[in-house]
Amino acid sequence: AQKITQTQPGMFVQEKEAVTLDCTYDTSDQSYGLFWYKQPSSGEMIFLIYQGSYDEQNATEGRYSLNFQKARKSANLVISASQLGDSAMYFCAMREYLYAGGTSYGKLTFGQGTILTVHP
């Protein structure tokens, strides 16, 4: 079974500093995807960044980068130049490929999340 572990219940960072949110995963699959989502207090889940298990380069999207270490099964999110609007819950998720009805689909398994607070 897939498992995602986020060991930091809460993190604090000063505005304009960088912060790393930890994520480790457990899977026996060779093909999988890793995602980070942001959930503000209003509740919506916002897709941030994606890393495929076969991607050799770390994914980057603006101020977000994913530090993917496959051998260690870790997929940490790095947010550079933190902004006050980055304060939110952050979820790491893994997509496993499953088959049903003769077709494949991607089921997401989420970690418990990390609450990030950015101080001015």
Next chain:
Amino acid sequence: DTGVSQDPRHKITKRGQNVTFRCDPISEHNRLYWYRQTLGQGPEFLTYFQNEAQLEKSRLLSDRFSAERPKGSFSTLEIQRTEQGDSAMYLCASSLSVREPQHFGDGTRLSIL
């Protein structure tokens, strides 16, 4: 570009009542997912539709829960005889293909009195 839309945003109901939630996915997305998120936890998978076919259901989806996607566009999730433990955020997501990221709606927050 219209995102995933869910209605209502909040629902408060008495235990034992039936409730129905609606999800409108991004228009060209044929894959639709429902997740449930309880307080302090990450979302958990409930069910998956490809077009109008419900292809997978989690064991979390008891027989009081039913989901439909009649014309392969919007989807509904109904909970019959609600219980206290049904209080949660119900999230809908859609994607264009299995390899594309799932895009989530704002969720429906259900509170059972």
